[in-house]
Amino acid sequence: MLSTVFGDLNLCFAYALGTPQREVTETESSGWLGEKGSFIVTRRHINLIATAVACAGIGFGTLSVAAQPTQTSMKFNPAKAPAHASASQQKSSGKASDAMPADMVVDAAEYPWSAVGRLNTGGRGYCTGILVDESHVLTDAHCLFYRTEGRWWQPGELHFVAGYQRDTNVTHSKIQSYELAPGYRANGGASLSSIINNWALVKLEKPLGRQAGWLGLKTLDKRLVRRLQNGQGAFIQAGYRRDASHAITVGFDCAADGFFDAESRIGNRCQLKPGRADLPFLVYMDGKFNVVANRVLASLAEQPPRTGSLANPRFRAKMGKGESQAPKSGAASPVPMTTISNLLESLGYAEDAGQVQQDEAREAAIRSFESSKGLPVTGEASVPLLGEIIEASE
Incomplete structure (x- = not known):
């Protein structure tokens, strides 16, 4: 039992x-x-x-x-997610773009999506x-x-x-x-x-x-929301859309919007797109992805629409697995190589568009991103790097 x-x-x-x-x-x-x-x-x-x-x-x-x-x-401007230039446009301009795509299909065999x-x-x-x-x-x-x-x-x-x-x-x-x-x-x-x-x-x-692997359960309290508003984390959606039911879609155009009162109800802003309303919410912070929510309430009375979350407090499973854990064996990759490569190419960090899935091109794109953001330059793909890419582009 x-x-x-x-x-x-x-x-x-x-x-x-x-x-x-x-x-x-x-x-x-x-x-x-x-x-x-x-x-x-x-x-x-x-x-x-x-x-x-x-x-x-x-x-x-x-x-x-x-x-x-x-x-x-969070304080967040929800008017519209910025349109992102193509990789070729970014390359010709001589600089990368911070315009994250609103959403994308990811490789479900890579953690954290696995x-x-x-x-x-x-x-x-x-x-x-x-x-x-x-x-x-x-x-x-x-x-x-x-x-x-x-x-x-x-x-x-x-x-x-x-x-x-x-x-x-x-x-x-x-x-x-x-x-x-x-x-x-x-x-x-x-x-x-x-x-x-x-x-x-x-x-x-x-x-x-x-x-x-699995994801931990994260307390979406005032401290966490404040950190998100200060750019110290990322707030995303991930799951199987009603109109794309055979692949995992990740939505990057979300942000915490603060509390309605005390700490009982938390607002967030995401683009309300067909099929995405049902997707769970994840938060990236301190090197890990965690679950914080699993459905969307949209207030049609507001323009642009606001989505709100109702906090359901004091829940913790006895299993004791409060922290996220990447897979240790099996078919899933513990490192999201494909997701990282696709995002870096979309953001214009790939010198040779279309080649970023290759090891050398991916490493060069990672180094370019790390250098541009003042991060230690390693050229290595990792779950924390994926979080840094999403966080830096929100």
Whole structure:
């Protein structure tokens, strides 16, 4: 039985606007798909959320294989992401650009993206899930409810595929059990309780984190937001978009926007693009990528739209894996070579566009970036280097 204890970690969630829906996509080669859905949030609900304090203690119920789940008790200019020049334009101008692409498809076999996967449900849809230790996945609670039949998916009907990308994956596992956040009701609509508690922990049969790595859970508190606003970290989205369901998309055009009041609700600004509203939020800081949120709430009353996160405090899994961990063995690469190369080429640091995937060209591009940012010049690719590239370009 998976048990949990509570600490001071705020797990910050935001929620998408839209109608309840279920995406049915083409059959994957593995034969596993899952469910997608979202809630209708009216201006009335937005006003309710904007005035309510979303702070509550958290408890879990345990789901056995044979039973139904139980529940116990920055400052940022969001006008538009800057258009980035092509690599050839940047080269002809004699200097690199800090204009990060708004989003891009990444190599799912590279960490940290290898810790992201698809939780597939009974061949009917999917949700993004993120490994948060060797054997546990964080996902949306609504993904575990089979709305067509009005019941919860049983663990035997679920499958998690880490680092899934088209016809390949890093590793996969069946599900042993799952636990829902208290207060979540499958038919709760856009009630405040259901919105802020739309998350669950899924227990895997196999410890996939050893081969895929995992991401820690980061407290999105005032100190962290202040550091993000001061350029000491990066705030991004990553996961499987509804309109690009067979590859991981990373959104770079996000930033923390401060707190609505006290430390109970955190705002952020991201471009609201079709299919990206469901993607989880990650934060890069101090050399590591961590999970901080997993859905988006957009206020249509504001122009440009503001997205807001509701902090759900004092959550910590007993597993004790509070820090991120790159894979130590298996198919996943512990270093995001392809992602780094693509970003450096996009930003104009590659002397010979199109050759940056080669070792010598990549090393030269890395050295150029490090030198331009006043970093120690090593020419070596690493997870911290990826974070530095994203951070420097936000």
